[in-house]
Amino acid sequence: MRxxxxxxxxxxxxxxxxxxxxxxxxxxxxxxxMARGKPGSxxxxxxxxxxxxxxxxxxxxxxxxxxNYGMLDGTPDAKKLFAPMLGVPEGNVIxxxxxxxxxxxxxxxxxxxxGAGEGLTPWKDQGKLKWLCPVPGYDRHFAITELFxxxxxxxxxxxxxxxxxxxxxxxxxxxxxxxxxCVPMYANPTGITYSDDTVRRLAALKPxxxxxxxxxxNAYCIHHLTDTPDKLLxxxxxxxxxxxxxxxxxxxxxxxxxxPGSGVAVLGASEANLKWIKKSMTIQTIGHDKVNMLxxxxxxxxxxxxxxxxxxxxxxxxxxxxxAVLDLLxxxxxxxxxxxxxxxxxxxxxxxxxxxxxxxxxxxxCKEAGVTLTGAGxxxxxxxxxxxxxxxxAPTFPPIDELIKAMQVFVTAVKLASAEKxxxx
Amino acid sequence: MRxxxxxxxxxxxxxxxxxxxxxxxxxxxxxxxMARGKPGSxxxxxxxxxxxxxxxxxxxxxxxxxxNYGMLDGTPDAKKLFAPMLGVPEGNVIxxxxxxxxxxxxxxxxxxxxGAGEGLTPWKDQGKLKWLCPVPGYDRHFAITELFxxxxxxxxxxxxxxxxxxxxxxxxxxxxxxxxxCVPMYANPTGITYSDDTVRRLAALKPxxxxxxxxxxNAYCIHHLTDTPDKLLxxxxxxxxxxxxxxxxxxxxxxxxxxPGSGVAVLGASEANLKWIKKSMTIQTIGHDKVNMLxxxxxxxxxxxxxxxxxxxxxxxxxxxxxAVLDLLxxxxxxxxxxxxxxxxxxxxxxxxxxxxxxxxxxxxCKEAGVTLTGAGxxxxxxxxxxxxxxxxAPTFPPIDELIKAMQVFVTAVKLASAEKxxxx
Numbered sequence: 001m002r003x004x005x006x007x008x009x010x011x012x013x014x015x016x017x018x019x020x021x022x023x024x025x026x027x028x029x030x031x032x033x034m035a036r037g038k039p040g041s042x043x044x045x046x047x048x049x050x051x052x053x054x055x056x057x058x059x060x061x062x063x064x065x066x067x068n069y070g071m072l073d074g075t076p077d078a079k080k081l082f083a084p085m086l087g088v089p090e091g092n093v094i095x096x097x098x099x100x101x102x103x104x105x106x107x108x109x110x111x112x113x114x115g116a117g118e119g120l121t122p123w124k125d126q127g128k129l130k131w132l133c134p135v136p137g138y139d140r141h142f143a144i145t146e147l148f149x150x151x152x153x154x155x156x157x158x159x160x161x162x163x164x165x166x167x168x169x170x171x172x173x174x175x176x177x178x179x180x181x182c183v184p185m186y187a188n189p190t191g192i193t194y195s196d197d198t199v200r201r202l203a204a205l206k207p208x209x210x211x212x213x214x215x216x217x218n219a220y221c222i223h224h225l226t227d228t229p230d231k232l233l234x235x236x237x238x239x240x241x242x243x244x245x246x247x248x249x250x251x252x253x254x255x256x257x258x259x260p261g262s263g264v265a266v267l268g269a270s271e272a273n274l275k276w277i278k279k280s281m282t283i284q285t286i287g288h289d290k291v292n293m294l295x296x297x298x299x300x301x302x303x304x305x306x307x308x309x310x311x312x313x314x315x316x317x318x319x320x321x322x323x324a325v326l327d328l329l330x331x332x333x334x335x336x337x338x339x340x341x342x343x344x345x346x347x348x349x350x351x352x353x354x355x356x357x358x359x360x361x362x363x364x365x366c367k368e369a370g371v372t373l374t375g376a377g378x379x380x381x382x383x384x385x386x387x388x389x390x391x392x393x394a395p396t397f398p399p400i401d402e403l404i405k406a407m408q409v410f411v412t413a414v415k416l417a418s419a420e421k422x423x424x425x
Numbered sequence: 426m427r428x429x430x431x432x433x434x435x436x437x438x439x440x441x442x443x444x445x446x447x448x449x450x451x452x453x454x455x456x457x458x459m460a461r462g463k464p465g466s467x468x469x470x471x472x473x474x475x476x477x478x479x480x481x482x483x484x485x486x487x488x489x490x491x492x493n494y495g496m497l498d499g500t501p502d503a504k505k506l507f508a509p510m511l512g513v514p515e516g517n518v519i520x521x522x523x524x525x526x527x528x529x530x531x532x533x534x535x536x537x538x539x540g541a542g543e544g545l546t547p548w549k550d551q552g553k554l555k556w557l558c559p560v561p562g563y564d565r566h567f568a569i570t571e572l573f574x575x576x577x578x579x580x581x582x583x584x585x586x587x588x589x590x591x592x593x594x595x596x597x598x599x600x601x602x603x604x605x606x607c608v609p610m611y612a613n614p615t616g617i618t619y620s621d622d623t624v625r626r627l628a629a630l631k632p633x634x635x636x637x638x639x640x641x642x643n644a645y646c647i648h649h650l651t652d653t654p655d656k657l658l659x660x661x662x663x664x665x666x667x668x669x670x671x672x673x674x675x676x677x678x679x680x681x682x683x684x685p686g687s688g689v690a691v692l693g694a695s696e697a698n699l700k701w702i703k704k705s706m707t708i709q710t711i712g713h714d715k716v717n718m719l720x721x722x723x724x725x726x727x728x729x730x731x732x733x734x735x736x737x738x739x740x741x742x743x744x745x746x747x748x749a750v751l752d753l754l755x756x757x758x759x760x761x762x763x764x765x766x767x768x769x770x771x772x773x774x775x776x777x778x779x780x781x782x783x784x785x786x787x788x789x790x791c792k793e794a795g796v797t798l799t800g801a802g803x804x805x806x807x808x809x810x811x812x813x814x815x816x817x818x819a820p821t822f823p824p825i826d827e828l829i830k831a832m833q834v835f836v837t838a839v840k841l842a843s844a845e846k847x848x849x850x
Contacts, residue, residue, distance in 0.1 A: 036494070044492045048481040051716075055480070056473040067469045069461070069685040097522050102710040109534060113549075113573075124538075124549060143708045148538075260494040262716035283568045285527040289714065291476075291687035 004337040015419035030370035032406040037348035053298035078293035086268035100253035100265035116211035132180035134162040136379030152381035161194035186220035189392035191344025193230035203238030214248035245270040332411035365413035429762040440844030455795035462773035478723035503718035511693035525678035525690035541636035557605035559587040561804030577806035586619035611645035614817035616769025618655035628663030639673035670695040757836035790838035
């Protein structure tokens with residue numbers, strides 16, 4: 001019988017069993033962490049050979065230009081390597097430093113202080129500002145727009161991406177809406193990839209604000225976990241069809257391809273956007289780390305196919321972890337009505353929806369038993385999950401035995417918190 | 426006889442001789458560049474061995490923390506290595522990416538958008554904004570404050586640093602003055618090092634604006650060119666004595682120590698300033714390139730003395746170049762009254778003051794003869810040198826034979842432009 005269909009007596013017994021199990025785990029004094037989407041040790045090891053791609057010996061033939069100042073917008077070979085990752089022509093790429101989040105922050109900051117383009121009023125001078133936030137989503141996105149004082153509007157995620165009826169209605173009618181956060185492929189945390197129809201409708205938006213921008217954070221564009229990966233329609237091409245060339249900034253990085261702290265981050269955008277960005281960028285810096293760009297180009301022998309092949313090595317490490325999590329969820333929670341989740345075809349997360357009002361309690365129970373999860377609410381603007389139900393599970397970092405142990409605690413906490421909740425109704 | 430004392434007839438002859446020489450140089454079809462303060466090829470070669478400090482083989486014992494996300498404010502060992510460069514305790518250091526200019530831009534941007542500290546009104550909301558600019562100075566500093574709409578006020582440089590009478594008077598009386606650009610050691614371009622008295626007076630300022638900040642760009646702090654280097658009083662200590670702990674941001678980098686594009690940049694500041702900076706920095710990025718920090722720490726074996734020893738190798742390359750420039754200035758312009766300059770004890774530039782109204786013409790004549798100089802006026806805010814007299818000579822980048830050839834053209838252009846000017850009076 002499903003707990004949701006039990007009477008009080010049955011529920012009390014269900015709870016007692018869960019409590020007993022929970023207390024046993026708690027007594028183990030565990031210290032496990034499933035909080036952040038960090039690559040694990042074996043994944044980091046995959047890229048160590050990259051360190052040998054540039055040595056004193058093998059760099060003798062390299063132009064001084066790579067080591068000196070200059071090349072503000074990145075090296076030509078790095079642009080060429082990463083253009084297919086963004087799905088834009090080489091000429092539409094700027095190669096930055098180690099953090100795509102930093103590019104996004106700078107894009108918001110630039111639009112805020114100087115405007116989104118030549119002759120456009122800075123956002124700061126336009127009074128009330130709003131931003132669309134598909135939820136659940138990425139906490140660090142929301143932190144940026146919160147810092148700049150945007151009122152963030154929750155947009156529910158469907159299995160096709162953000163609720164486009166709502167997006168279209170809001171964007172076309174409200175000039176104070178300046179942007180939307182999108183993780184279009186293997187979204188953080190839902191794992192959803194936007195459908196072709198969603199991408200087409202986003203590209204065809206007719207915003208009331210002429211300085212509206214889609215922040216297209218394609219962080220997991222090549223982070224597949226199956227033989228039948230999701231496919232994402234090319235936003236850049238779709239924008240062109242609608243004459244909306246300037247409406248999006250596209251971001252990607254090698255943070256989860258090579259080294260999280262020492263990767264290369266890239267921006268793709270229209271000619272007009274790039275021209276505007278470079279106008280302040282030339283004052284902001286003299287350029288980014290071209291030696292590290294070259295290290296990446298050499299590691300992949302300048303070929304994007306080699307990047308994709310490298311990602312298969314990551315998959316080999318990650319797929320068993322995702323399966324371990326999914327297996328435990330299926331065997332322990334499947335059919336109970338106590339939670340739902342989607343098996344992602346890629347990315348870094350599994351998004352778990354508990355019974356309404358249970359997420360905080362589950363995270364709390366896990367913490368008390370030594371298992372750290374992403375904070376409940378973190379996947380929503382202002383850290384406020386209106387239904388208190390979503391929990392982001394990050395299976396990549398812990399060793400697999402620790403992951404399984406942590407998930408055993410998790411499913412037990414789900415049962416216990418759910419029983420508490422159902423008994424209190 | 427000095428040209429400035431010649432009659433018209435004598436001047437005409439002097440001009441004719443200069444013109445003849447100039448035409449000969451022009452006929453050579455030269456293509457030489459003395460425009461930017463870039464290290465030359467031999468200097469870049471000094472740091473190539475650093476590329477071997479981190480390889481797949483010798484990184485086996487390195488903690489994953491260096492390769493993964495995290496350590497927002499830099500690695501402990503990098504803080505320790507670079508703290509003496511800033512002259513602050515390790516705990517007062519943040520290690521950033523490859524560009525100190527970018528740290529400065531971010532500091533201005535942060536104060537502008539969010540204020541200079543907890544509870545302080547953002548600069549953007551304070552109406553008219555002004556900034557003090559010691560002149561001649563660094564064009565990229567002025568570009569930042571120009572972009573953010575500051576009215577920039579020229580402060581004459583004396584042989585002790587900025588005119589402190591003027592600085593004290595302005596800063597203490599005008600709340601709209603929010604900062605001052607300082608290159609306190611071997612200043613760009615004058616080569617002047619601030620006297621102890623100047624540092625003490627700066628540290629003891631009593632600004633009308635409680636959010637006034639000294640931007641202390643110590644770009645050339647270890648870039649000595651003699652056995653008797655200049656000495657700079659420690660600003661951090663002096664600020665403390667005056668209870669002005671929060672009044673300065675200090676910047677330095679290894680851009681001209683290791684690789685200009687792939688160095689490490691650092692910030693030193695008070696506890697309160699660092700806390701405020703980290704509050705937005707944690708939203709701005711997940712951290713900077715720790716692998717490159719470690720590469721630097723290993724290259725210098727964690728010892729600042731080794732950094733200083735490395736700088737002696739740079740000096741060995743640069744000193745002959747500076748001497749070549751100074752020798753030519755002395756032999757060709759010395760005693761003519763057509764220009765003045767100071768022999769710097771370090772840094773990257775020689776600042777040349779021509780007769781009033783001659784700088785643009787000299788740069789133009791050089792350009793027509795194939796020698797590119799920093800644009801006349803570039804060393805002043807808005808690129809406007811009121812007296813049109815200052816030219817920044819950058820001797821580091823060209824090979825020495827090209828440098829000598831370029832300087833021969835330069836001194837000839839000085840003579841020709843000066844004669845034109847004197848004849849027109």
